[in-house]
Amino acid sequence: MTSSSTDRPQTDSGDAPAGRPDGEVVELCRDLIRIDTTNFGSEPGPGERDAAERVAGWLDEVGIESELYEAAPRRTSLVAHWSPEGTDESLPPLLVHGHLDVVPANADDWSVDPFSGEVKDGCVWGRGAVDMKDFDAMVLSVVRDRVRTGRAPRRPIRLVFTADEEAGSGLGGRFLVDKHPEVVEGCTEAIGEVGGFSLTVRDDLRLYLVQTAEKGLAWLNLIADGRAGHGSFRNDDNAVTELAAAVGRIGTYAWPNRITDSQQAFLEAVSEALQVELDPHDVEPTLAKLGSIARMVGATMGNTANPTMLKAGYKHNVIPGRATASVDGRFVPGGREEFFDTITELLGDKVRYEIENVQPAVETEFSGALVEAMQACLSAEDPAAKAVPFLMSGGTDAKCWDALGVRCFGFAPLRLPADLDFVGMFHGVDERVPTESLEFGARVLDRFLDAA
Template structure:
């Protein structure tokens, strides 16, 4: 890689912590159902940072206060397909009384920046913005066109963010074939060696409403057709169902890599051995362990209004996550477990994704990481949750998770997502800017 031109202002590493802190201090809590403060203030701050260095961002709302920002950076080779580099501006809510510090104060100690969004995902937003600003100040172009997008509403499925943008502003992503976003590129310790988990797949999402009908009546009567009983039995069957182990290509590649690093055996038929490989990933095993099979977790129940009145309807909600390539069998099994007395409705559904674990972009991400951390390993993995890459996939864009962070070995990174006392290493933020800068120059 050629050496960058001399900087004419602060570098990305100089700015990234301040930008992340500023974003954390803008409360963008997403309560779902289009409730909350919205992302407008954060979008205006973001657009201002881009405008300050001579870029021309587009800021648009999908609903009052639900703002998105997109800007295109011309590449050195405009004939190549564009890359989308995207983040989301919203965060899940946080209750101040549960935290050690104010979750929206952007508290910084000697090594860590605390606050809601510190890892999900205002850290990556700040890394993107600081790198783009440095490139613009220095007059450097990325290797190809890069579309930078900061979306609203990711934490509630992207209805007012990425999905709305894909449906109503697809021209902003014209010519793009690949995308990079959150929950990948972070480090873990495996077998005494640092490894970075590159997200190449994510499970599909199926939030289901179970509606059980029955005969309403007096609570003292014999009522075999009881809606609450029908629902309770269905919820118990679904919640207790033991989904079989199914190793998708990405999960298999990850486990083979962990086996190489640790010397542990890998046998697809040995569930105990697979569990040992997952445990070797430390806290990141919580992400990985949920990608070995489908999951179906009951999360809500509603029925009745008085102790002596048998309701005619009872409702439950299940959070289902299915493996890439196996949605049909997941749906069929859920229907069988629900039984004949329960109607299934879709609350929210989104696709599963599985991208190639090799190729030019994967090689570029790997090279950028190893240039900053020689001797580390890079392994693919599947995310048990979901990202805005799901929405972009509707435009034929292949998405990866790559928010590069070299983390302290004792930081429970997986526990930071949607957790209490969310925090990120400030050194990791600076590391990420260096990796992203290398990546945009070469990919």
């Protein structure tokens, strides 16, 4: 269902400095974090609707109307068309997308309230600080400032803030693509998460990783059926035993490297930056020099499959007739067939799988005017910047827009401290983003809207 933004009360985020695209980005990020938009899966989250209404209010304040779309009660996404006077209407719209939901956070594990938006040690802390209310805040800060100062973007902009990205996008991006594809009609390119963050190689060189590809997703339920019986009897058809063996084979399997075009381009850039020879058959020594980001890059060297949940039985002395497990599988672009063939082989004859969720891998070329604009705008704010492509191990709403033929890039620019474990912030404890990084990103995006 949809509703016009004009039906909702406006909100006031405070007075932002005039002509400062980064002027209110920190406060906007804090305000968004304070809205608990935890996504528990199929259950309605506590605040996705609230966050969408808050974003609509901020856009209302500067005269941008928006529409709300709900796939289910309170699972709310927002769409706005921004094409003020001075925009070149002959150009295709640029899709700028972010999601409003976040993964759960256990407050007992955190050193601050995960939904406080606290500023401490030069960072904004809270669930969503890097995934991805930081980018949402950057976009809103830039757009609001440009409206106030009468600066039109070069091309029309479609702003989309979705629900449910953290649970596979079914009630957010995929719902829009399936039921309301007109909201991105005409868009051929998009920017969103996860990319544009810096990796410091040395004082005069920072690589900014622009996501050009992401692995496909395969969430599988493994099922073993056996013969139920008394726990004291011999049993050569024990479902738990068969399942445990299959889970062990999957969890310890060494998947071969499958280097995609995006991965190859990234590795070559890293090799050049580090001034080391890259051995395509043994890239681990090179990856080890990247610090904490090596975990993310290492996960993109080939397909992966990790057992994540087990369930069987109800009593010590009863052998159950069924045992189940869950597996989080990811496959590189072009690697889907190999992934499922390998899983089938590893399961053996007595265990089968059912697909809980499968989504494609996506990949686009690191070339064209949009990429050139990214490099130019990064360099203008950081002379040591060099944009490079990379393949991400996780998934984003880009999978949804790709289904409509939109080229998707992860470009949420952040200049980060060299010692910050940024990768560890994603879904991690004490998630936080430096305030200076937020302000840097807003300035880059402001330039980008003139050049894109």
